[in-house]
Amino acid sequence: MRFVVTAGPTREYIDPVRFLSNPSTGKMGFAIAREAARRGHDVVLVAGPVSLKTPSGVRRVDVSSAREMLAAVESALADAKPSDVLVASAAVADWRPAGCAKSKLKKRKMDGVLRLVRNPDILRTVKGVRKVGFAAETGDAIPEAARKCRAKGAEMIVANDVAEKGCGFGTDTNRVAFVRPDGSVERLPLMAKSAVARRIVRAVERGAKI
């Protein structure tokens, strides 16, 4: 099976020395890529700026912005079969500055002037392959995960409450629930991200039945 996994944050530059981003370290996505490769799948890992080592047997493409991440995912899936799978674990910036200045902006010129435009939604844009997404919420992630599952055409959304201790950004553990389009919810206990990754890859392997 071919897995294309997105991981890490994106950076949306305001000027050459400043950007909008988030605290994603890539640990969750890299664990998924590592586990899929370990189980013999063909894995492309599209990574935002992170400082993790590439898992063995994984083809890695480094990107910075959401638009670069979308282009890399589309390129990795250019000759995709419907059985290929996109696992979108990256924390993609939902907005970017309307423009990026060529030189460092002066502070006094910036008060109240940053205009944001919407970034493309990678998970929603990609079509013709199986899709597994995440939902990162501060609080109960299940209702939003169910909505995202339907809106983005995913066969499963991995919901995590990133405000919960030991979960979400930068941690080595996570507590997730698998939310499916039929409304079913499978809650997993707090476990290592490597164990969460194993459960995700196995769920994907079970295919149409997940």
Ligand code: PMT
């Ligand atoms: O990297 P770590 O430090 O290990 O942290 C892991 C994590 C918290 C980043 C991970 O577990 C997680 O929750 N990833 C998804 C973060 C996110 O952006 O969630 P969201 O609810 O905003 O987005 C929903 C889904 O759409 C996600 O699959 C996301 O990758 C995708 N998306 C969102 C916006 C966008 N422009 N394009 C997308 O593809």
